[in-house]
Amino acid sequence: MSTAPELESEVRRLSQAGQLREAAEACDRLNQQHPDFLPGWITASDLALRVNEPLISVRAIDQALRLAPGRPELLVRRLDSLARAGETQAAVDTAQLLDDLEFETAPAASSFALLLSRLGLHEQARKHFARACELEPENGQHHYNLASQERYLGNRDAAVAALERCIACRPGDSDAHLMRAGLRDQTAEQNNIESLLNAYELTRDAPRDRLRVCYALAKELEDIGDYDRAFKYLEEGSTLRRKGMQYTPEKDLHAIEMIRATFSREVLERDIEGHVSAEPIFVIGMPRTGTTIVERILSSHSVVRSAGESKAFAVQLVNACSNVEGRPPDDVGGLITRSINVDFVALGEGYVNDARPIGERVAHFVDKMPLNFLYAGLIHQALPKAKIVLLERDPMDTCFAIYKTLFEGVYPYSYDLVELANYFVAYKRLVKHWQDVMPGVLHVVRYEEIVTDPQPVIEDLLQYCSLSFEQSCREFFNNPEVSTTASTVQVRSDVFTSSIGKWKNYAAQLEPVAEILENAQ
Numbered sequence: 001m002s003t004a005p006e007l008e009s010e011v012r013r014l015s016q017a018g019q020l021r022e023a024a025e026a027c028d029r030l031n032q033q034h035p036d037f038l039p040g041w042i043t044a045s046d047l048a049l050r051v052n053e054p055l056i057s058v059r060a061i062d063q064a065l066r067l068a069p070g071r072p073e074l075l076v077r078r079l080d081s082l083a084r085a086g087e088t089q090a091a092v093d094t095a096q097l098l099d100d101l102e103f104e105t106a107p108a109a110s111s112f113a114l115l116l117s118r119l120g121l122h123e124q125a126r127k128h129f130a131r132a133c134e135l136e137p138e139n140g141q142h143h144y145n146l147a148s149q150e151r152y153l154g155n156r157d158a159a160v161a162a163l164e165r166c167i168a169c170r171p172g173d174s175d176a177h178l179m180r181a182g183l184r185d186q187t188a189e190q191n192n193i194e195s196l197l198n199a200y201e202l203t204r205d206a207p208r209d210r211l212r213v214c215y216a217l218a219k220e221l222e223d224i225g226d227y228d229r230a231f232k233y234l235e236e237g238s239t240l241r242r243k244g245m246q247y248t249p250e251k252d253l254h255a256i257e258m259i260r261a262t263f264s265r266e267v268l269e270r271d272i273e274g275h276v277s278a279e280p281i282f283v284i285g286m287p288r289t290g291t292t293i294v295e296r297i298l299s300s301h302s303v304v305r306s307a308g309e310s311k312a313f314a315v316q317l318v319n320a321c322s323n324v325e326g327r328p329p330d331d332v333g334g335l336i337t338r339s340i341n342v343d344f345v346a347l348g349e350g351y352v353n354d355a356r357p358i359g360e361r362v363a364h365f366v367d368k369m370p371l372n373f374l375y376a377g378l379i380h381q382a383l384p385k386a387k388i389v390l391l392e393r394d395p396m397d398t399c400f401a402i403y404k405t406l407f408e409g410v411y412p413y414s415y416d417l418v419e420l421a422n423y424f425v426a427y428k429r430l431v432k433h434w435q436d437v438m439p440g441v442l443h444v445v446r447y448e449e450i451v452t453d454p455q456p457v458i459e460d461l462l463q464y465c466s467l468s469f470e471q472s473c474r475e476f477f478n479n480p481e482v483s484t485t486a487s488t489v490q491v492r493s494d495v496f497t498s499s500i501g502k503w504k505n506y507a508a509q510l511e512p513v514a515e516i517l518e519n520a521q
Helices: 004-016 020-033 038-050 054-067 072-084 088-097 106-118 122-135 140-152 156-169 174-183 193-202 207-223 227-243 249-262 291-299 312-325 332-339 344-355 370-382 395-403 417-437 447-452 454-464 502-506 511-520
Strands: 280-284 304-306 364-367 387-392 442-446
Touching (some): 004 020, 004 038, 054 072, 072 088, 072 106, 106 122, 106 140, 140 174, 156 174, 174 193, 193 207, 227 502, 249 370, 249 417, 280 291, 280 344, 280 370, 291 304, 291 364, 291 387, 291 447, 291 454, 312 332, 312 344, 312 370, 370 387, 370 417, 387 454, 395 417, 395 502, 417 442, 447 454
Parallel strands (some): 280 364, 280 387, 387 442
């Protein structure tokens, strides 16, 4: 019988040659013949992750931990494997065992912190990113990562300080410049425009970085009232962003119209049994309309938690539609057509189990994914006891607020004024359709009302959600829950009205939007 090191050497040779199946078989022989050889189980874990089998990786690491109980690097590997497998609660439990770890190298501390951040454990992640900064103070990425956690946690000054250290290390770091610009309102006396103009030149040959610097410049120039220059940079940044995308707006507009045509009053009035849960409260609408404010108000209540911007309903809908014909839909049209025939009880139950926040169970959770406006009819059929809150805001303010926001991976229509206006018109038509065919189902909250006179709006909102009034809901800006959305800074402050009518500073530049919206009325 071969020795353990000899077998391990053979596994490594096969793995390096890309012969992963043969390597896995050799590794199985290694672990069967030498079950107390620790490196064999670690290698088995590596191979499992390489072929995207994270649960097999977990089993291998558990065997390694049997031989080396409590070893930190093995626990970190177990955490990574659990997270990749979607076993979030088990991953969180493992993370708690490692909370007191102090890593001796910056890469180890940073890697662990990234895992914690992906699990939503931002307080713990902050500590380990700070350790990475301590060990490698000249590494700007560590400082940027630390700033991200401070921002999520609402520690604005600490985030700015970390970004300053990042930019000192990397003057052209566009992500750091963009985040710093968004953390404070700048003044003529105190701003970062000179630093940004330097970064603008440094990023001349890097479109991804140049466009981020443009958005940062637009924000800071708007803060000091230099609106013409602000729009110049905003337009340059959004044009660069749109050029780098493969997006066909007609597909989105067609899908919205198809949803409107498919979900008639007759379809929505069918005698269909949905899931009995009353846990979810959906907050829907266009982005930048106050969805995060409403989420923070609701999640400040003692029996409500936030699920953030969950993709769970869309994911569960695809699963449910796949079950209708035994295979996934070929395209969006197929998804819409099949969706009226899904198992609505299973859809609702699957969604609740998927979206419900991990940890302490409470009566309700808030899902503030704006795009769920597409599924309002399906939501009502799958979860007839769920509440659906619709945010509305002045159309021009909405479109401008969206246009000047750089989103990551969502809302591709937002980087061209004409495409944005056309999408908004389609959105309004669909929302009006939902209100016509499901009268009384959607509770409307207007952005302007909630920022000018919040008390009655909050009282009506809580009453609609069958929640008693709690003062903490009025003081939502003290809500300690993490916020990772574009509004994470604003929701840490009490309501303000300064964003109402801000589009008027750019009336000439936004004329194409105004014309499309006016013609659609």
